[in-house]
Amino acid sequence: xxxxxxxxxxxxxxxxxxxxxxxxxxxxxxxxxxxxxxxxxxxxxxxxxxxxxxxxxxxxxxxxxxxxxxxxxxxxxxxxxxxxxxxxxxxxxxxxxxxxxxxxxxxxxxxxxxxxxxxxxxxxxxxxxxxxxxxxxxxxxxxxxxxxxxxxxxxxxxxxxxxxxxxxxxxxxxxxxxxxxxxxxxxxxxxxxxxxxxxxxxxxxxxxxxxxxxxxxxxxxxxxxxxxxxxxxxxxxxxxxxxxxxxxxxxxxxxxxxxxxxxxxxxxxxxxxxxxxxxxxxxxxxxxxxxxxxxxxxxxxxxxxxxxxxxxxxxxxxxxxxxxxxxxxxxxxxxxxxxxxxxxxxxxxxxxxxxxxxxxxxxxxxxxxxxxxxxxxxxxxxxxxxxxxxxxxxxxxxxx
Amino acid sequence: xxxxxxxxxxxxxxxxxxxxxxxxxxxxxxxxxxxxxxxxxxxxxxxxxxxxxxxxxxxxxxxxxxxxxxxxxxxxxxxxxxxxxxxxxxxxxxxxxxxxxxxxxxxxxxxxxxxxxxxxxxxxxxxxxxxxxxxxxxxxxxxxxxxxxxxxxxxxxxxxxxxxxxxxxxxxxxxxxxxxxxxxxxxxxxxxxxxxxxxxxxxxxxxxxxxxxxxxxxxxxxxxxxxxxxxxxxxxxxxxxxxxxxxxxxxxxxxxxxxxxxxxxxxxxxxxxxxxxxxxxxxxxxxxxxxxxxxxxxxxxxxxxxxxxxxxxxxxxxxxxxxxxxxxxxxxxxxxxxxxxxxxxxxxxxxxxxxxxxxxxxxxxx
Numbered sequence: 055x056x057x058x059x060x061x062x063x064x065x066x067x068x069x070x071x072x073x074x075x076x077x078x079x080x081x082x083x084x085x086x087x088x089x090x091x092x093x094x095x096x097x098x099x100x101x102x103x104x105x106x107x108x109x110x111x112x113x114x115x116x117x118x119x120x121x122x123x124x125x126x127x128x129x130x131x132x133x134x135x136x137x138x139x140x141x142x143x144x145x146x147x148x149x150x151x152x153x154x155x156x157x158x159x160x161x162x163x164x165x166x167x168x169x170x171x172x173x174x175x176x177x178x179x180x181x182x183x184x185x186x187x188x189x190x191x192x193x194x195x196x197x198x199x200x201x202x203x204x205x206x207x208x209x210x211x212x213x214x215x216x217x218x219x220x221x222x223x224x225x226x227x228x229x230x231x232x233x234x235x236x237x238x239x240x241x242x243x244x245x246x247x248x249x250x251x252x253x254x255x256x257x258x259x260x261x262x263x264x265x266x267x268x269x270x271x272x273x274x275x276x277x278x279x280x281x282x283x284x285x286x287x288x289x290x291x292x293x294x295x296x297x298x299x300x301x302x303x304x305x306x307x308x309x310x311x312x313x314x315x316x317x318x319x320x321x322x323x324x325x326x327x328x329x330x331x332x333x334x335x336x337x338x339x340x341x342x343x344x345x346x347x348x349x350x351x352x353x354x355x356x357x358x359x360x361x362x363x364x365x366x367x368x369x370x371x372x373x374x375x376x377x378x379x380x381x382x383x384x385x386x387x388x389x390x391x392x393x394x395x396x397x398x399x400x401x402x403x404x405x406x407x408x409x410x411x412x413x414x415x416x417x418x419x420x421x422x423x424x425x426x427x428x429x430x431x432x433x434x435x436x437x438x439x440x441x442x443x444x445x446x447x448x449x450x451x452x453x454x
Numbered sequence: 455x456x457x458x459x460x461x462x463x464x465x466x467x468x469x470x471x472x473x474x475x476x477x478x479x480x481x482x483x484x485x486x487x488x489x490x491x492x493x494x495x496x497x498x499x500x501x502x503x504x505x506x507x508x509x510x511x512x513x514x515x516x517x518x519x520x521x522x523x524x525x526x527x528x529x530x531x532x533x534x535x536x537x538x539x540x541x542x543x544x545x546x547x548x549x550x551x552x553x554x555x556x557x558x559x560x561x562x563x564x565x566x567x568x569x570x571x572x573x574x575x576x577x578x579x580x581x582x583x584x585x586x587x588x589x590x591x592x593x594x595x596x597x598x599x600x601x602x603x604x605x606x607x608x609x610x611x612x613x614x615x616x617x618x619x620x621x622x623x624x625x626x627x628x629x630x631x632x633x634x635x636x637x638x639x640x641x642x643x644x645x646x647x648x649x650x651x652x653x654x655x656x657x658x659x660x661x662x663x664x665x666x667x668x669x670x671x672x673x674x675x676x677x678x679x680x681x682x683x684x685x686x687x688x689x690x691x692x693x694x695x696x697x698x699x700x701x702x703x704x705x706x707x708x709x710x711x712x713x714x715x716x717x718x719x720x721x722x723x724x725x726x727x728x729x730x731x732x733x734x735x736x737x738x739x740x741x742x743x744x745x746x747x748x749x750x751x752x753x754x755x756x757x758x759x760x761x762x763x764x765x766x767x768x769x770x771x772x773x774x775x776x777x778x779x780x781x782x783x784x785x786x787x788x789x790x791x792x793x794x795x796x797x798x799x800x801x802x803x804x805x806x807x808x809x810x811x812x813x814x815x816x817x818x819x820x
Contacts, residue, residue, distance in 0.1 A: 096796045140799060287799035288806050295791040296809040300818055302591060305792065348818040355810040363801055 057439055060133035061431035062110065062234065063242065064225055066095050066268030066291055067386060069109040071117050072425070073130065074413065074432040082436040084415030086128070087425065088116035097287050098139035098268035099221060106228035114232060132235040135225055136431045137182065138242040138264070138271050140287030141218035147173040147184075149210045158191065158200045158208050166210040173214065180219040182241045185280045187211040196277065215241045215283055243271030243283055245430030246384045250408030250423075251275070260379035261401075262408065263364065264427060265387025267291045272364060276376045286363055290387040293356050300352045301344045307332060313389075315346070316353045318396040323347050357393065361400035380404035384426035461543040462644055463572075464488040464637070467560050469516075470550030470579065470630060472497045472504075477634030478548070482641050489538055491563065493517045493527050493555045503538060507531045507559050517554030521592050522817050524558025532566040544573045544658055547604075548637060552581035552589035557596025561815075564603035573658045576600060576607040577637055577669065579629065583613055598812050606661045606757055608669040614692055636671045639753045642745075643706040643738045648713075652706065652738030660702045660736055660757055668693050671753040680717035683752040684724030693756065702734035706753040710743040713750065721752055729756065 059082070063070040070089040074082050090112045094105025114130060121128040149170030151162040171184060189197040191205035200208060217239070226236045247262040256275040264271040267290045273283045290312070297316070298308035315330050329343040368374040380403040383393060388407045397405035409422040410429035413436075416422045464486055466475025472490040476499070479488045490497065491505045495514030498504035506514055508527020517524035539545070545567050549556040560576070567574050578600060581589045601607050615629040643652045670692040674682045687693060705725050707718060722737050740746075793807040800806070804813060811818065 096793060097799070099796060101795065140797075286801075287797075291792065292807070295793065295807075296811060299791055299809045300811055302587070345819045351816060351818060352809075352811050355814060355816055359806070359810050363806075 057436075058128075059432045059435035059439070060130045061136060061428050061435065062113075062133040062229065062236070063136040063428050063431070064095065064100070064106060064110070064228065065092055065138070065266055065386075066098055066289065067266070068092055069106075069113050070425075070428050071110075071113040071130070071133065072428045072432055073117060073128065074415065074436065076436055076439070080440070082413040082432060084413060084425075084429065084432065086117050086120055087415070087419070087428070088113050088120065090116065092267075096268060097289070097291070098266065098285075099141075100224040100228060103224060103228050103231070106225075107231040110229055110232035110234060114234060130234060132237045133229075134431045134435055135229065135236045135239045136242040136245050136427045137217060137222060137225065137239045138266055138269050138285055138427075139217070139221055140269055140285050141221050142182065142215065142241060142271070142285045144213050144215045144283045147212050147214050149173075149212070151208045151210075153191075153205050153208055156204055156206075158203050158205065160201065162208045163200060163210075166208050170210045170212045175214070175216050178219050179216045180222050180239075181214060181216050182239055183215040183244060185213040185215070187213055187279045187281070188277070198278070213280055213283065215244070217241075240431050240434055241271070241283065242266070242427045243273040243285070244280065245428075245434060246271070246408070246426035247273040247275070247280075247382075247430065248433055249410040249412060249426045249430035250382055250384055252411070253278070255379040255382070258379040259376040261364075261368070261374075261377045261381045261403070263381060263383050263385075263388075263397075265289060265360075265383060265385040265393075266427075267386060270360060270364070270385070270387070272367075274368060274373050274377065276373065281373055281376070282368070282371055284367065286360065286367070288356075288360050288363070290390075293353055293387075293390075296352050296356050297349065300348065301332070303332060311344075311349060312353065315349060317350045317391045318354060318357050318393040319399075320347065320350050320354055353390070354396070357390070357396055358400055361397060365401055374401070377401075377403055380406070382406055382408035384408045384423050386421070386424040388423040389421050460485075460487045460645075461541060462487065462641075463539060463542040463545045464641070465545050465547045465563070466490045467547060467549040467563060468492055468553060468556035469494055469497050470553075471548050471556055471560075474548040474550075474577075474630050474634045474637070476502070477631060478638045478641060481634065481638040482645070485645060486641060487542075489535065491528075491535070491559065493524055493559065505531065505534050505538070507555070517558065519588065519592070520554045521558040521595060524554040525562050525817075527555075528559035528562035532562055535563070535566070536570075539567075539570070539572065542572055543655075544575065546637065546640070547574060547576045548578075548633070549576070550579045550581075551593040551596050551600075551609075552585060553592065557592050557600070561596065561599045561603055564600065568603060573661060574604045574606075575657070575661065576604045577633060578607060578609055579615070579633060580609055580611050583611075595812070598808065599815060601665060602813070605658075606665070606667050608667045608755070610669065610692060636669060636753060639671055639706060639708055639751055640755075642708055642740045642742065643753065648739035648741035650737055650739045652704070652736070656736060656738075657704070660704055660734070660755075666758050668756040668758070669754070671751060673749055673751045675749045679750045680720040681724075683750055684721055684728075687725065687752060687754055688728055693754065700729045700733050700756045700758055702736070702757045703729055704736050704738070704753075704755040704757075706738045706740070706751075708740040708742065708746055708751040708753070710746040710748060711741060712748065713739070713741060717750065725752075725754055 057076050059074045068089045069092045073086040074084045092109050094102030100106045149166040151165035153162050189200040190209040222239050229236050243264040246264040257278045259276045262273045269285050269287050269289045271285045274281045294308045330346050331343050381397050394405040407423050466472040479486050489503050493507045493512050494516035511527050549560045551557045580593050612629045615632045670690040672683050672686040798805045798807050
């Protein structure tokens, strides 16, 4: 019987629930995927729990209805939760162990890992993930497998990704009110990265930007491991807000302009395409037009600024120059026309729009880059289960 | 001290701004250092210190309600103000938003004054609510830029200066005269101080860490005039709506020789009680029997808190002589749009929730 995995993403723009199953070949396939517009959420923060609960109930109902229509019954009781928001940050920690017998053994490795995991977080923070980066032996770093290497002091460098406990609890509360238990919260940007990256990209150094509605998460990989991660509190909603302000439109009109007309870079504007018609929200409202160049200028200014913030963040940490495999853009914001070209120009690296590659089931989805986070969360569940199966197999054989 | 050597300058910009500044000048009498600036040459009257903005570009015909044209005009002509503002430490600017020159030229002049290290305090009226979308849009565009470029700004809705039953021409005149009256009182506090003095440096200290402000004044007479003054101020619509907590208060009391200590105490206590004991409070007085004779005028200026990021001045090119101000972290709720009720995203002192094109002063064609 194939294992079922479920993942939930409560985003600023959409609430998404996806269900996946592992097929006979051991590969994960998304069997059902539903998303509905979110309510009560701004900049990835839940401002109204009852509205967020309603969004979750709606997406659960949608999944159940689709399965009913396909002739199968499904009830989702728990799911992984992909989390974003500017309250998430990463900090470096280290665990040390004295090498007793001149060469590093399992005891020292376990001791260093235990020590790294015992670093207390500031009050009010909750750990989302702890990533082992590399080992150092007597100051010599970049060691991925230290067993058998001679030395006197072993150090493990780790990256702790942590979030505001209250924000996580708000999401859990909203889900619990919708009768959905959250099994584990995960960081959205690293989920997206796991879904869209190949191993060689992580080895060569790559930056993943998950541009959501309320915020933009980033995950920077170098030498095969996660070097840094974080969230900037600017997302697609900021572009919409800028458009609404510049042209005095409603949010709905601004969102439509962003999705259907705007470009990330300024281009050539002929007389025929120099204006964009802006239809009113009712038949009584006057139809007017705005300058296409101005629309693109507003979008370009906002995205350029976002890339500048990302660039300066990584430069401060001496990481930008290590992204040899370039930049991969995911999330709903990656659908902006020519955003890869702008990214290339602003960050100085090759850029592509990333689609999930390690699972199946998204072939008919029009914007697969927007499903990167939810795909990554399902992959995490799938891989965790695989590891548990391997372990239980080993123990099973041992105790037979 | 001659008017040209005073450290405080009154600067009227645009047609309504020049009218207001003229009103202050006349009400105050001799000794006020005043410059008028407009894109419309017909604003000038003989004997005044008038600077025509954008003479080559606009030929003295005015900006025609075009903010961009007014900014360009001011950018071309702003250096002409330099010989006239030697020694100025504080510039009080009066203008009206909604048209082109009031909003557009003011922004460029503020930038120039900041470059020269001059502290700026702006009084800007905003149009009547019925004045139409074009004027409202011009106003919204100008407001956040003026707030960024000035040290403190008081936006005064014209709707709150007049009564709905006024005849149009009278309403406009009354609005202008009312604001001019308030600024005149401020001038008196500085130029003709009584026992408790107010000078340019004290005003500048109050403006540190402030963004927008609120401003109101009342004139009363009678046996309970102190209590009535406090009561009228608390009911004033001009002090009603805040966008940020109050950081500091300036309270000016102008009266004749009959001003009693108990009245002064009653007014000071009343204003302080209304806005919190923790707020920095400055009191100044004017004793002028000839002007006030039995009346008492109370002026209140509330300087609202500027939200700081702690990361230092805003990003962008460094300007020579610019006083360090985290001005760009102030953003009134209206400029953050749909993010008004969320934790702001601050980066190097800038609030990224405010539209980028506004913070970068990017001109858009419509």
